[in-house]
Amino acid sequence: MAMLNHLTTACWKKVQNDRLKKQLFFICRALHKSAASDAFGISAAGEGAMPESVISSAAVSEKPRILSLEEMPGPSTLSNLVEFFWRDGFSRIHEIQMEHSKKFGKIFKSRFGPQLVVSVAHRDLVAEVLRAEGVAPQRANMESWKEYRDMRGHSTGLISAEGEDWLKMRSVLRQLVMRPRDVALFSDDVNEVVDDLINRVRILRTQESDGATVLNVNDLFFKYAMEGVAVILYESRLGCLENEIPQETQDYIGALHLMFSSFKTTMYAGAIPKWLRPVFPKPWDEFCCSWDGLFKFSQIHVDKRLSEIKAKVERGEEEIYANLTEMLLAGVDTTSFTLSWASYLLARHPHIQQQIYTEVTNTLGPGAVATADDVSRLPLIRGLVKETLRLFPVLPGNGRITQDDLVVGGYFIPKGTQLALCHYSTSFDEENFHDSLNFQPSRWIRKDSTDRVDNFGSIPFGYGIRSCIGKRIAELEMHLALTRLIQKFHICVSPLTSEVKSKTHGLLCPADPINLQFIDREN
Numbered sequence: 277m278a279m280l281n282h283l284t285t286a287c288w289k290k291v292q293n294d295r296l297k298k299q300l301f302f303i304c305r306a307l308h309k310s311a312a313s314d315a316f317g318i319s320a321a322g323e324g325a326m327p328e329s330v331i332s333s334a335a336v337s338e339k340p341r342i343l344s345l346e347e348m349p350g351p352s353t354l355s356n357l358v359e360f361f362w363r364d365g366f367s368r369i370h371e372i373q374m375e376h377s378k379k380f381g382k383i384f385k386s387r388f389g390p391q392l393v394v395s396v397a398h399r400d401l402v403a404e405v406l407r408a409e410g411v412a413p414q415r416a417n418m419e420s421w422k423e424y425r426d427m428r429g430h431s432t433g434l435i436s437a438e439g440e441d442w443l444k445m446r447s448v449l450r451q452l453v454m455r456p457r458d459v460a461l462f463s464d465d466v467n468e469v470v471d472d473l474i475n476r477v478r479i480l481r482t483q484e485s486d487g488a489t490v491l492n493v494n495d496l497f498f499k500y501a502m503e504g505v506a507v508i509l510y511e512s513r514l515g516c517l518e519n520e521i522p523q524e525t526q527d528y529i530g531a532l533h534l535m536f537s538s539f540k541t542t543m544y545a546g547a548i549p550k551w552l553r554p555v556f557p558k559p560w561d562e563f564c565c566s567w568d569g570l571f572k573f574s575q576i577h578v579d580k581r582l583s584e585i586k587a588k589v590e591r592g593e594e595e596i597y598a599n600l601t602e603m604l605l606a607g608v609d610t611t612s613f614t615l616s617w618a619s620y621l622l623a624r625h626p627h628i629q630q631q632i633y634t635e636v637t638n639t640l641g642p643g644a645v646a647t648a649d650d651v652s653r654l655p656l657i658r659g660l661v662k663e664t665l666r667l668f669p670v671l672p673g674n675g676r677i678t679q680d681d682l683v684v685g686g687y688f689i690p691k692g693t694q695l696a697l698c699h700y701s702t703s704f705d706e707e708n709f710h711d712s713l714n715f716q717p718s719r720w721i722r723k724d725s726t727d728r729v730d731n732f733g734s735i736p737f738g739y740g741i742r743s744c745i746g747k748r749i750a751e752l753e754m755h756l757a758l759t760r761l762i763q764k765f766h767i768c769v770s771p772l773t774s775e776v777k778s779k780t781h782g783l784l785c786p787a788d789p790i791n792l793q794f795i796d797r798e799n
């Protein structure tokens with residue numbers, strides 16, 4: 277768990293040395309010698325309002341007329357097979373989620389071969405499930421991730437770890453990267469990356485005949501997101517936004533792209549039984565090859581930093597690699613897709629773009645560079661990110677494996693059932709969001725303290741103790757980048773781009789390249 281020495285160093289770089297030493301000691305002791313909850317006297321439940329109780333089988337017995345799973349509606353196995361394998365349902369998971377929730381209601385079951393999945397498609401039921409979580413919720417079956425790590429002698433990181441191992445890591449990490457004030461310390465570093473993003477926009481648009489268009493903006497935002505996460509996690513620059521990208525960074529980008537582009541095959545990597553691998557070797561080989569590339573890169577960058585704090589590290593470098601590899605993996609495409617959609621929505625709604633520009637200039641004054649502290653005074657910038665994630669939730673659905681017997685929506689769900697939380701369909705439910713198809717960043721502005729617009733209808737970072745640990749990092753990167761882009765440019769849709777639809781490819785991403793024009797504002 278010495279990764280935490282590194283992260284501690286990164287996050288506390290601006291505090292005194294003594295404090296750093298104390299922190300390092302604290303973390304090492306906590307992670308190596310005792311359970312995190314003992315050491316810190318906290319339970320991970322502090323991250324969200326997690327009630328003690330779960331809906332237990334005892335509670336179940338008090339309620340009459342509880343329906344069984346057999347009685348739950350849902351598509352037939354055959355129609356599911358046709359939908360996914362014949363009609364390429366894997367790239368339309370979000371649409372199928374909508375169709376099924378309209379047809380079967382708030383809760384329904386589907387079978388994928390031997391796997392039964394219960395989909396939960398109503399805000400209140402999603403809330404029920406997440407509020408009932410125990411101390412170490414499980415998202416999905418991570419066997420293929422674990423198998424790769426065992427084979428190569430790597431540890432599990434935060435995404436792939438479960439139970440006590442996960443709880444220990446999470447309890448420490450959340451203190452380092454979940455508190456807004458700790459992440460705010462990186463404002464200046466992230467702003468340097470934003471400077472490079474703006475320069476890059478200027479370079480790229482000169483390469484097009486109209487002198488304004490940046491082709492496939494996601495490519496640019498991918499590099500920005502990677503540089504932004506790395507400046508916080510590795511405390512070093514990778515050169516993603518330079519003209520000549522260093523070879524090791526290019527290799528890493530290649531490995532990430534392979535992981536992403538082979539999403540379907542890597543899904544099969546987990547699904548194909550081991551004994552069939554000699555017959556169908558490709559999914560497993562590609563899966564291992566991308567992870568090899570990702571781990572190699574983390575190793576290089578962690579080693580650079582580790583040598584500086586080696587004396588303080590007791591053991592556990594492997595966990596540093598595993599955690600930073602998984603965090604970088606989780607932090608790049610998610611942020612870049614959201615930035616791409618946000619810019620696209622701004623371009624398609626010039627009057628809203630103008631309103632946000634007015635808010636930014638009135639609040640900051642002309643030409644000022646925003647910091648994390650300014651963001652609370654820019655509610656439309658925050659609303660822009662929330663509204664983008666409502667319309668294009670990067671994770672259109674999330675998973676949980678129930679840790680106890682539950683009753684949800686009147687049905688008995690036995691322990692160990694795979695649940696799918698249908699965030700995409702709840703985001704478009706009129707009951708949760710009036711005029712739900714329309715882009716309205718202002719819907720997120722609170723009129724007064726009773727006017728709560730945040731609800732379980734849109735929880736793009738998840739909720740509770742297993743929610744996204746990178747939320748604050750992602751928000752900082754997105755708020756600072758979008759504020760500056762709006763200050764500098766009129767963002768317009770290029771004539772090369774017509775309506776861009778979304779598709780599911782592991783994450784919800786643009787089905788076609790988004791090409792945008794960035795025209796200088798006169799300021």
Ligand code: HEM
Nearest residue numbers: 435606607610611671736737738739742743744745746750
């Ligand atoms: C727009 C940006 C992002 C979105 C929408 C997003 C969304 C999510 C969601 C929905 C989850 C699952 C939560 C759950 O199961 O309840 C998750 C988990 C996670 N995310 Fe993010 N994420 C983003 C950016 C980031 C960044 C920048 C990082 C790292 C710096 C990151 C690191 C992680 C990790 C490590 C987990 C697993 C946490 C655990 O299992 O304990 N994410 N994210």
